[in-house]
Amino acid sequence: MPFNVADDDLYDLFGKYGAIRQIRVGTAPDTKGTAYVVYEDILDARNACEHLSGFNVGGRYITVLYYN
């Protein structure tokens, strides 16, 4: 994930796929550029995964991985 994505953008981008329970954004040197998006419903998470993988955000591609 590009570094300059604002919080609201994250909610806009991921919020399209379902109700978001929580978003955690990496702030430390080793976590910067990564974020965890928690959906209320697992199906929404999968839906987001399928649509967003490889999506271009702010000039950089994002990779979407399941965290389990």
Place this chain on the structure above:
Amino acid sequence: GAAAPGPSSRLDMELNERNRFMSDDDLDAILPKDGYRIINPPASYVPI
């Protein structure tokens, strides 16, 4: 978060209990905490 509207019958309560959504502590337990900041939803955010 805010408490959901009160369930009336015992059955509702039981259903709610078993189906309660994950609290922040639950999330903290499974997600990394250090090096991460939890962001707040924008005022205009409406869960679909």
